[in-house]
Amino acid sequence: MVTRTTAGPPTCHDAGVTSVLLVDDHASARRSIRALLEAAGYEVVGEAADGRSAIQQARELLPDVVVLDIQLPDIDGFEVAARLAENGHRPRIVLTSSRTAEDYGELIDDAPAEGFLAKDELTGEALEELLTS
Amino acid sequence: MSADAARAAVGTLVAELGTSPPPGRLRAALRRSLRDPALEVGYWLPDLPGFVDIEGKPFDPATAETATATYVHDAHGRIGVLTHRAVAPAEAPLLDGIVSAVRLVLENERLHAESRARLMELEQRRFFTDLIVDNAPVYFAVVDGEGVLTGGINDTLLAVLGIPKTENVRDRHYWDVVCLPEDEDAARARLALVASGGAARVEETRIRSASGEPRVVEWRDTILPDERGQLKWIVRAGLDVTERNEREHELRRLIEEQAALRRVAIVVAKQASLNELVRTVAREVGELLGGHTAAVVRAEGTGIRVVDGWAAPGGRSVDAGRFVELEGVASVTARALETGSPQRLVAVDDDAGRLWQSLEINSAIAAPIFVDGEVWGAINTTRNASAEPFRAGAEEGLADMAALVALALANAAAREELNASRARIVRAGDEARRKLERDLHDGAQQRLVSLAIALRLADAHLQKSPETARGILRAASEDLAGALAELRELARGLHPAVLTDRGLGPALQVLADRAPIPVQVENGLEDRLPTAVEAAAYYVVSEALANVAKHADASAAEVRLHRVDGTAFVEVIDDGVGGAVASTGSGLRGLADRVEALGGRLRVARGAEGGTRVAAEIPCG
Numbered sequence A: 001m002v003t004r005t006t007a008g009p010p011t012c013h014d015a016g017v018t019s020v021l022l023v024d025d026h027a028s029a030r031r032s033i034r035a036l037l038e039a040a041g042y043e044v045v046g047e048a049a050d051g052r053s054a055i056q057q058a059r060e061l062l063p064d065v066v067v068l069d070i071q072l073p074d075i076d077g078f079e080v081a082a083r084l085a086e087n088g089h090r091p092r093i094v095l096t097s098s099r100t101a102e103d104y105g106e107l108i109d110d111a112p113a114e115g116f117l118a119k120d121e122l123t124g125e126a127l128e129e130l131l132t133s
Numbered sequence B: 001m002s003a004d005a006a007r008a009a010v011g012t013l014v015a016e017l018g019t020s021p022p023p024g025r026l027r028a029a030l031r032r033s034l035r036d037p038a039l040e041v042g043y044w045l046p047d048l049p050g051f052v053d054i055e056g057k058p059f060d061p062a063t064a065e066t067a068t069a070t071y072v073h074d075a076h077g078r079i080g081v082l083t084h085r086a087v088a089p090a091e092a093p094l095l096d097g098i099v100s101a102v103r104l105v106l107e108n109e110r111l112h113a114e115s116r117a118r119l120m121e122l123e124q125r126r127f128f129t130d131l132i133v134d135n136a137p138v139y140f141a142v143v144d145g146e147g148v149l150t151g152g153i154n155d156t157l158l159a160v161l162g163i164p165k166t167e168n169v170r171d172r173h174y175w176d177v178v179c180l181p182e183d184e185d186a187a188r189a190r191l192a193l194v195a196s197g198g199a200a201r202v203e204e205t206r207i208r209s210a211s212g213e214p215r216v217v218e219w220r221d222t223i224l225p226d227e228r229g230q231l232k233w234i235v236r237a238g239l240d241v242t243e244r245n246e247r248e249h250e251l252r253r254l255i256e257e258q259a260a261l262r263r264v265a266i267v268v269a270k271q272a273s274l275n276e277l278v279r280t281v282a283r284e285v286g287e288l289l290g291g292h293t294a295a296v297v298r299a300e301g302t303g304i305r306v307v308d309g310w311a312a313p314g315g316r317s318v319d320a321g322r323f324v325e326l327e328g329v330a331s332v333t334a335r336a337l338e339t340g341s342p343q344r345l346v347a348v349d350d351d352a353g354r355l356w357q358s359l360e361i362n363s364a365i366a367a368p369i370f371v372d373g374e375v376w377g378a379i380n381t382t383r384n385a386s387a388e389p390f391r392a393g394a395e396e397g398l399a400d401m402a403a404l405v406a407l408a409l410a411n412a413a414a415r416e417e418l419n420a421s422r423a424r425i426v427r428a429g430d431e432a433r434r435k436l437e438r439d440l441h442d443g444a445q446q447r448l449v450s451l452a453i454a455l456r457l458a459d460a461h462l463q464k465s466p467e468t469a470r471g472i473l474r475a476a477s478e479d480l481a482g483a484l485a486e487l488r489e490l491a492r493g494l495h496p497a498v499l500t501d502r503g504l505g506p507a508l509q510v511l512a513d514r515a516p517i518p519v520q521v522e523n524g525l526e527d528r529l530p531t532a533v534e535a536a537a538y539y540v541v542s543e544a545l546a547n548v549a550k551h552a553d554a555s556a557a558e559v560r561l562h563r564v565d566g567t568a569f570v571e572v573i574d575d576g577v578g579g580a581v582a583s584t585g586s587g588l589r590g591l592a593d594r595v596e597a598l599g600g601r602l603r604v605a606r607g608a609e610g611g612t613r614v615a616a617e618i619p620c621g
Helices: A027-039 A051-061 A077-086 A106-110 A124-132 B003-017 B025-033 B089-135 B155-161 B174-178 B181-195 B242-269 B274-289 B332-339 B351-358 B394-462 B466-494 B497-502 B504-514 B531-552 B586-597
Strands: A019-023 A043-048 A065-069 A092-097 A115-118 B040-045 B050-052 B068-074 B077-084 B139-143 B202-207 B215-225 B231-240 B293-300 B303-311 B323-325 B343-346 B361-371 B374-384 B519-523 B557-564 B567-574 B601-606 B612-619
Touching: A019 A027, A019 A051, A027 A043, A027 A065, A027 A124, A027 B394, A043 A051, A051 A065, A051 A077, A065 A077, A065 A124, A077 A092, A092 A124, A115 A124, B025 B040, B025 B089, B040 B089, B050 B089, B068 B089, B077 B089, B089 B155, B139 B155, B139 B174, B155 B174, B174 B181, B181 B202, B181 B215, B181 B231, B215 B242, B242 B274, B242 B394, B274 B293, B274 B303, B274 B374, B274 B394, B303 B374, B332 B343, B332 B361, B332 B374, B343 B394, B361 B394, B374 B394, B394 B466, B394 B586, B497 B504, B497 B531, B504 B519, B504 B531, B504 B557, B531 B557, B531 B567, B531 B586, B531 B612, B586 B601, B586 B612
Parallel strands: A019 A043, A019 A065, A065 A092, A092 A115, B519 B557
Antiparallel strands: B040 B050, B040 B077, B068 B077, B139 B231, B202 B215, B215 B231, B293 B303, B293 B374, B303 B323, B343 B361, B361 B374, B557 B567, B567 B612, B601 B612
16 A cells, blocks of 8 residues: 655545546556556546546546556647646646657656656556655 | 857956846856856855855755856865856866956855855844743843833743733833832832942842732843943843742741740750740740740630740730630630640631730631640730731641640659659658557557566565466466567568568468458469569559458459569459559559559559459569
8 A cells, every 4th residue: 555655745535545547548558557556556546548538537536646648649648748737736747658768858857747657667666756756 | 168258258247247246146147157057156154164055045066956066266265166067178268267257256245145144043043042031931021221121021921920922011111011019119219220230130029920929039130231332221030939939938937946846845855844934935936936925825624724925025915824714705725725736817807806806916826735645725826916917827836836845744744743653652651660650559569568567467466366466467478469469460561571581472372362352373473573573563462452352342353473574564353343543542552653663554444354453564673
């Protein structure tokens, strides 16, 4: 069980459980990541397969964290992050991709996100480390 | 006859003849003296040389009726001959005396005969000259200082003028008889100038003719003075140069036309822009044919759109880009577009003519421009009302120009198609790479990512929940098999290994085996083809069979492959519904590009027994 860290933003959910919105256009990836995060004690409160529904769900579900795939069929993850950052509720955003950070360069540094995790390196520990750093 | 008698006879003869008797008296006197009525006198003309009689006619002593010829000489030589009966020896002194006595008279008469002979010769010459003058293909007119045809005109000129030989023109003025009414003053001035000795010797003018069509004559004037050196006659000798001038004019026109065509051909060869070409063509056409405007137009719906043009000073300006409706308009361009042949129109007094007159145009010519066997547009040129209409046949000269424009357009279209084809090839390459990246990303990469996650998840569950971990690992194993299958499919799509390893025939057989309908492969190849040719042929068959499976509703297909003289032929024939077109489907278009990039050709047509036939011929380099 992973508790929310002091560095984390306030959440609307039960104390001690970090809520996650999972955004990825590949169902198999969503399935795997959900299992991985839930095994690590996160609560996956929603899934979105494209950028627009991701924004909509973030507004409705007010998750603590959005695990956001960069390559999406409509608008990309950077754009989704930018729009989420404009909202009153600003979830913490972790960008992810099956590509590596080098493929995106400074775009990741400039994005309003906690950081980037390649999907093959995505674990509960890695996510927690990123969120607490 | 005694010597006395002889002397007496000679004395009588001398008294009778005197020193200068009338011609012919000598013969009569001699006949009496020698009592020989057949005696003849011949006069020696050294110029002939030969004898003539008193009339100047040739006289041969050998053919005379009498037996004897007595030749008469003076100090300088022979002067005459007497032919007479043979004289008795007793009469010899008489003959000698007579010969001596008549020497002077004979010489006189000889001169007379010579004059006659010369006169006859002159008359013969004159007859000969008249014959030449009247029959030569040259016009002669002989006028006095006042321009009166006192010397007449020759038969050749009479015939051209349509004047009977019997008609007397000798008291009429030259210009009244020979010249066109509008040229009379000029002729009068010209003859006055010639008479004063101030004119150039050669002059070209027009004359009337019986046919009504004026003839063009090059005149040479020669002044004949009288014995006091004053002007007596002007002899005009004229060469009819009508046809020569027409030929020269035609030749000059041809040379100018060739030069203009050459200049346009250079612009075509330079691959100049369409606008530059059109402006050049319009200017050349206008200048060559003497038009006031010239334009290249493109057929568009029921009208034409002016591509560009040229206008001579005073010609109406040509507005590039202007659309002109042709429906119901008597337009030479409309006719050229309709008939597909060069046309010429001259304004006549009807509605169309009046329309033209309102535009101050009196004639126009146009020639169609064909590109790929279709009428693309036309070249036209017009003349202002102030000028003569275009001559008949002028429109034919436009056709060559139109052909050059067509060539340039075809070249430009070919270049455009080549560039488009290159762009499509580049786009197709980019698209293929994008698709490959997407396929890898969406397929194998996602599966591998999921696998990585699953393995970590399994690891996490391994201690606490081995069953869960096993389930995760099983699912992961299935995912891995799926990823491998996807990778294999992807690799096969990139380039078939069997094509590389075994060549086209076996590779096509693999395609045939995988097809959902029976496909028979007829492989006539004995050797491998160049790699690029093999690849192009493979993808032709691959795409064609894919199309057959997707669209043809066919029950079977056949693939034929053979090589003839350095060219590979590959065909895919199905028995389906037909209707495929190479230029529309992007797959077939991409194949055509690939084949054309190798210098080959792809054709898609209905098969001989229905269905579709896709055929590529590709040079093997």
